[in-house]
Amino acid sequence: MTTPAAIQAALQGNNALPLRSPRQVMDLERLGAMHQSRLSFMRTLVRRIMRERWQIAPVKLTLDEQGYGTVIYEINAPHGLFSFVLFSSYLSPEDRNDRVIATQWDLTMALVEGKVDATYLEQLRDNVPKQEAGRVDSRVFVLSRANRSARNFEYVVDQLAKGQQPDIDKIADVGYLYRTTAVYGSGKLGMADWEKVKHCWPDFSRPFSAEMFVCLMLRNFSLFQAEHIARFKSPETFQPMKPEIKRYFGIGNSTGLGMAPYLINHPLLINQWIEMRELGLARVRVLGNIDHRVQQHFQELLTRCVVHTEQTRTEDEWQTQNNRQVLEDLALLQAKSAEGVESWDGLLQWSESSCSLQGQELLVSILLELYPELVDDLEDYYSAEEFLDLDPLMPVSELQRVIEQRYDWALAIDFSESGAKETFWYRSEEKMEPRLGNTEREQGKEKQMALGVGYAVRKCYDQLCEYVREYPEHTTARFMVARPKLRGIVRRIQSMNRCVYGDIQANLLERDVLPMHLLRAKLAFFGVSKFDPRSKLWVRNTMFQGAPLLEDIGRTFNDDWFMPLAPQL
Known part of the structure; x- marks a missing residue:
């Protein structure tokens, strides 16, 4: 198989279309305008499960009439056996809380390596329902919890018990039966760390594939549990849910600031994600044949995006305006492309002058959807070795040039302006979750997280310029001896200079910084849809809506659940 690097070299070596520039792609607002695509992690996970025909079946199912109890699914994947363990408990209304400060949930669950015997099950039962207050061992590599949808769950159960189907319009308002408030992995609470998962369990060796799998299993269980309760409630009249309605249910998710620092703290990985997406787009621009079938499919996808956006409900005025703008952009795209x-x-360049960032990035996702044969192999290149290496032999004059060329965006920011350093990021002592502080009104700046990359580069550059004037022939090693506190940012600067993308080109310390852009970018890589911000700091969204069901494994699969629509019954 030809590697992405080889194809990229071929594209650029033949004076063909280059990748989009980092200045354009790594702009914070553009990243916040990204949409799901066929390279999003949910899509790649489902493709893998369906193509490899994973065998997933319950081996323990002890639920009472109210759906409370214990469930164990065993997953036979090509490279190993895993267990998905779930505990369902009664949760009183006064204890129901979707925030991270909650201590009880309707469901708690874990993804575990190997079979789970009675002894190990009791060990999990003593710890998994406690979440952060518990401890697990390294057989566990994902831990999560979820709460029922107050608007949907009982309604769906009642409908099925009466022998009726849920109303599609009501599902469109809230497209899930459960929403998860946290999905933990990567060594937290005693779990296996990412290095172990990546090297020991190839079935989950892609970034976040294990976390996405847990959400997919939660979605499957939510549908099973609703039918289970309805069957007991009224066995004479009960009717199961129609498969097309089941597929329209996803899993709800509430995402806050906890996700934002990841994009800053893993620049090499983010570079890899962005570069694969941009390489897919470059392939389409150069190699994407446009015939009548492709033109027709393109028009169908534009129409699907219109309907999907119209079916997206939000009470947030900012997001409502974004959705209106997307509909206007789609109308322009439909008119522009109607004649072929x-x-x-050419269409991409036209969109950059005629559409909003939201519309431009949605067009990118649509183009990737048109050419699976040019795009899908890139899903195997989403991992990266995350070592920020120091090059001690680099002359300081060269280091200065690297900053001037690579970080010109940071040098262009005037950090002396009012509000330029007003925000600081820190972790709360109670939950160790990221929070935002204001330097003018709050204490704690000395405990801030190192997310102000632009400001750190600026300070490094100023000190470096003074040093170069005095010691122009010195190496970076000598500079590090003189300025040891700058070692971290110099290591980052040198490492990122070997990448195409990576650093987000924005001042995250600025007074009016919008963390929602960071959340949107990462969630787009996950593959979520139907963003519903509840403030500028957290957002509700829907995962796996439209995805195949577990019972679809082994059947014909064409991977066509991009921008899912309400079923027409």
């Missing part, structure tokens, strides 16, 4: 498209590159 001669080149995708």
